[in-house]
Amino acid sequence: MKTSSAPTVQPPTVRGLLAEPPLRLRVRLDGDGRDIAIDWVHSSDLVDPTPFLTGDTMLLTTGTQFPADDDAAFYGSYADRLLDAGVVALGFGLEVIREGTPPSLVDACDARGITLVEVPYEVPFIALIRWVADRIAARDRERDAWTLAAQRAVSLSALTAGTLEAVVQTLADQVSGAVVILSPSGETVVEVHSAAVDLGALADEGRRILRRGTRASADVTLPEWLGFATVQTLGPRGALRGAIGIAGAGRHDVATQAVVTGAVAIVEVLLRYGDAERRLERRLGGVLVRLLLDGHLAGAGAAAAEFGSKIPDALRIAVVPLPAGVADSERDRLLDELTREGLAFADSSAERVVAVVPAAATDAFSRAVAGSATLAALPVGLSAVLAPAEASTGLAQAVRALDQDPDAGVHVFGDSAAGLLDDLWSPAAENLARRRLGGLVGEPGELVDCARLWLDHNGHWESAAREAGLHRHTLKARIARIGTLLELDLDSFAGRAELWALLQASRA
Template sequence: MSITLNALLEQRSLHLSLVVEGAPGSLDTPISWVHSSESIDPTPYLEGGELLLLTGLLMPERDPGEDFRLYVDRLAHCGIRGIGFGVGVHHAAIPEWLVRQCEASDVPLFSVPLEVSFIAITKMISRGIADDKQQGFARLYRNQQQLLRSVHTLDPVSTIVSKTAELIGGWVALLNPAGTVTESSHRFLPIEMSALGDALTFSVLGEAKFVAMRGYDIAAFHIASPAGQTLGYLVAGYRGEKGTLDHPLVAQAAALLSLAISSSADASRALGRLRAAMMRQCLEGGAELVRPYASDLWDGMPAEPLTVLRVTGEQEALETAQRLFEPFRKSLAKNMNPAVFGMIESDLWVVVSQSNAAEWVEGLLRDSRVIVGQSSGCIWRDLPRARHEAYQAASEAMTSGVQSLRYGQREGAGSLENMVEPSKMRAFADLKLAPISSLIFNLAVGPHGGRGDGGKATVQPDDWTEPDGMSLHAVDVLRTWLECRGKAEEVARTLGIHRHTVTKYMAQIGKALSVDLSDPQTVAELWFACKFTRFPEKN
């Protein structure tokens, strides 16, 4: 630890006596050096942080006079750490006016007995400073060794970032050349990177900038490759005033990152391709072939029963989501069972234990740019079926406008209307019902009109309109018939016509469509057609 006035006072061999304690905390403030001077104004020879030793050779006993009226005040403004007064040389005791001035200026004051030489105090402080520097060098060496070991991990970039934050006792973020955070020691950083402004604008390769913001001492380093290409920016912060952050350690981390980023990018691409191939093998039912390599690729395989997740969205969002499962990073993965994952055809596929699938999904859904489809429970050999379920669930989530959906979670999951793109369904419906799109039944004739023509249907011109309540569009009749499950009496009550008329209308509709209305497949197709058709546009 740095040499302080408290440490000096604790040295029994010096027999020092504290007279004025000074400002709170001043006794524990590190001393930069010690200086002896009997000058009326020694401030020109001080830089701040020193301990001043004197015997009061030129000082009056009682009245400080004009020469010494602002003596301590000048020293306080200079940043003196304290005053040591040697008694028994020129003064039997410390002058009262000096004590009062130290109390008024909050400057520590202590007495040095006659038998203790100033050189003894000087040597003590000198040894303390030397020990502090030696400890600092040793600490820096240990920290540097830990950083160097980070280069040899499976994910050196992420490890360097997290290890640097641990060693400085603060936070660290790695930004890409566009200024986006790609790695960080904490999920939420106390400072928005966009707020740093000019601190992230560099004109020289490898430049460093230091700022204080919101109670943090912040250092920003420009990271460049040996060829002079900008690789990104390293930003580190430590709570405290400017200068409290361990800048040399952060500088070394920036240097190591400049070497690790390029090689790590190549390794990450190779690892990603291998994971994708093995993930595909698992989803096709070959999990046992993958198991021998799982500890190297994902740090193991999750325990059964399992859940398959299909994560889709923007490419950048998927890359962020993939980092959530990375077992070698400080993330949710550290506290969960292993997850098998890989990118396949622009989607992120993940196999997790069903017991903590909800926690994984919760972590994914913090990013609104992704959509997650979940399968039902399965075992390893049943993964092909679960893959199909996860694919359907994600597709339905996209169609339904929700961010996450579990297969079979709600009514209609996996149904045709949720799986087929709406415009295609409308096109199918319009084509299916085109033969009856202009077919209108005239209620002014037939059994209810008294003209005995059986309510014959007529095809009217496009600009024809019928008085309200005097006609029925064939599509509406078909839709009502389907909703009533083909029960003529129920259709008749709904439409307000005779059941025999319903039978005749349906016979004409079946003939116009050239279909058998007793065929279940035909009925199903007509149901979706009536649901999505734009007909009738006119009644």
């Protein structure tokens, strides 16, 4: 249901008063106020009634305060005071004190553009006051009716559709304008139009107040938009859920504010509901990831099916190490960004985020990482394509990819310079290599470091010893000790190749 925010009852004006036959008013001077809305009608015979007037008032007088002679200076000062007070028009009651309107009063009003009408003796001032009051009351009733209808429409959209998009669309319809919702980071979540409005400036203002981190609101001037425009934050201080920008037709009066306030409250409830739903999805994702990594395929499949999802037949495991001291809110946002497009299940700990990515979504996952300011600044390890039963192997592969390249960006296992060794690597091979090299641990001389340094120098004794700060005979003695402990002939290519493979597989 759409109700118009534009009033059908016209505001009271001098033109409207003149059109009422029972009032029999006569226009003496058109002036500038004939079509200005009258807020009230006040009668006074004071020389200076302005302390008792508000803007856009029509003043009625019988002229008892006017001098007997036609004093042009007096009338000029009187008219100046009315003009400064924002009087819409002056109504002069005929035949109460004098038969006609004083000529000097006419001249003074004419010189200042003040609308002047004459009220016949038979027409009481109260008739004009009542006519204006009735029109104001009718407009107020119309605005009240619109407010109730608009609030009901927004509430019904929340109850029936129950979506943020439906509520925002209904609000835009009711205010005959447009609405934009921003996420806490300032990204556009929903943008709907019921009128041609450029919401760029509105969204920019929303991002500005979001950066302050506190509850705030602000009016905005939009280019080529004659209605109102306002933005305000959503959610409590310290936990803002975003911002809303609203551009509507007409004035941002009490009636419009009531509709906007009610709609914003509903939007905040939906956002809280969405937060709870996302938390549930994150917990489900964590359960699925842990089940897969522990090898419980049947349980993972059943849990996914219960929530209308499915474990992919081919998948990759992604690992994102978290910066030290990362806040819970930041970790939650990271999880949201990893799973926003439905690309992954994700689990997190204090040290890292682990995600299960369908193999078919690899490219989309990489684009999502590159498009996220948070993720693009972090290293992401990605395993080879594996079956669900190999998820634990995928985790080890993703971690190995990170070890080989800790820079920001997506690092896919098997894409490094290690080439064939990456293809041959497995968690079992790493465990075997660590056990073999464990015999070197605790021996004097840091044998593992000496072995890697020596191999990095292609077995050249002089350069390796120089870098190690050792005599070449000392280095030779340590390498010989390594060969003895590992039962390898390090004078042969095969022995050296096996030592290098052990170091690579163990990530020593």
